[in-house]
Amino acid sequence: MASSTDMLGMTDKVAIVWGGGYGMGERTSLRLAEAGAHVAVVDIVPERAEKIAEEIRASGRRAVALVCDVTVEESVVETLARAEEALGAVDVMATVIGLGVWGQLLDFTLDQWEEAHRINLTSFFLPARAVARSLIRNGKPGAIACVSSVSGLTSAPNHGGYGAAKAGMINLIRTMAAEWGPHGIRVNAAMPGSCATPRLDFGEAGLAKMKELLPLGRPATPDELAKAILFLLSDLASYVTGHNLWVDGGWNSTFLMQAGTGSMTNAR
Numbered sequence: 001m002a003s004s005t006d007m008l009g010m011t012d013k014v015a016i017v018w019g020g021g022y023g024m025g026e027r028t029s030l031r032l033a034e035a036g037a038h039v040a041v042v043d044i045v046p047e048r049a050e051k052i053a054e055e056i057r058a059s060g061r062r063a064v065a066l067v068c069d070v071t072v073e074e075s076v077v078e079t080l081a082r083a084e085e086a087l088g089a090v091d092v093m094a095t096v097i098g099l100g101v102w103g104q105l106l107d108f109t110l111d112q113w114e115e116a117h118r119i120n121l122t123s124f125f126l127p128a129r130a131v132a133r134s135l136i137r138n139g140k141p142g143a144i145a146c147v148s149s150v151s152g153l154t155s156a157p158n159h160g161g162y163g164a165a166k167a168g169m170i171n172l173i174r175t176m177a178a179e180w181g182p183h184g185i186r187v188n189a190a191m192p193g194s195c196a197t198p199r200l201d202f203g204e205a206g207l208a209k210m211k212e213l214l215p216l217g218r219p220a221t222p223d224e225l226a227k228a229i230l231f232l233l234s235d236l237a238s239y240v241t242g243h244n245l246w247v248d249g250g251w252n253s254t255f256l257m258q259a260g261t262g263s264m265t266n267a268r
């Protein structure tokens with residue numbers, strides 16, 4: 001039952017979080033449940049999905065843990081069907097999956113190139129399309145969110161494969177927003193600069209560099225990304241679609257500093 005203070009409009013909605021068992025995905029699953037949604041937690045690692053689904057059930061919301069490889073279409077379609085069988089037709093989804101595949105382009109193998117696109121772009125396209133088809137079939141409005149990266153806008157040496165895939169994602173949300181908007185489906189991305197997810201170690205030097213260069217002086221926490229995703233999926237963002245939301249601690253405000261021109265003075 002929705003309360004009058006349900007500003008997020010998430011009470012009793014059915015959510016599916018692909019990559020929802022760990023890091024940012026774990027926090028996204030838990031935030032959606034805290035906001036009142038029932039959650040299908042999908043992950044390629046069964047224990048991760050089960051642990052978070054259990055935590056959600058203990059909090060009084062319904063949840064199901066499902067194992068899936070989001071880069072394989074049959075697996076995605078079957079997993080969505082199982083989620084809907086358990087919890088009802090899906091209203092909102094997030095994909096929180098991606099991995100850096102680093103290397104200089106001169107040395108990059110075709111396998112590395114395809115892997116970068118498979119894990120960073122196909123991993124969004126397949127579940128988003130499956131969920132959009134379900135929403136349209138069921139005549140429901142809905143919202144879809146993914147996690148892009150500043151690498152998709154600016155890139156850097158060694159980021160060729162990852163950056164191109166994330167740029168593809170930033171483009172794709174706009175096409176999806178345009179094609180699916182008439183069905184009441186919104187599509188957006190949250191864009192981190194750096195986020196302290198458990199699998200990453202920035203090292204002391206990396207953290208010191210962030211303290212020096214980032215206005216907020218530190219990487220995001222996984223929960224800060226989850227809150228941005230929750231916002232994009234919620235009624236608070238009911239007129240926001242095709243948008244790539246910077247969640248970067250102000251990194252994008254420091255280009256001139258990084259280029260060494262932030263402290264220029266006039267010669268006379």
Ligand SMILES: NC(=O)c1ccc[n+]([C@@H]2O[C@H](COP(=O)([O-])OP(=O)(O)OC[C@H]3O[C@@H](n4cnc5c(N)ncnc54)[C@H](O)[C@@H]3O)[C@@H](O)[C@H]2O)c1
Nearest residue numbers: 019022023024043044069070097098147149192194195197
């Ligand atoms: N951490 C950062 O600094 C940073 C910066 C920019 C963008 N991002 C983006 O944030 C997103 C999440 O990053 P993270 O560090 O939380 O990821 P993570 O690797 O910690 O978590 C991803 C989850 O997805 C699951 N997963 C992996 N492959 C899967 C597959 N094929 N099918 C189903 N599940 C699969 C993993 O088991 C894991 O639970 C990614 O898109 C990443 O590119 C991260």
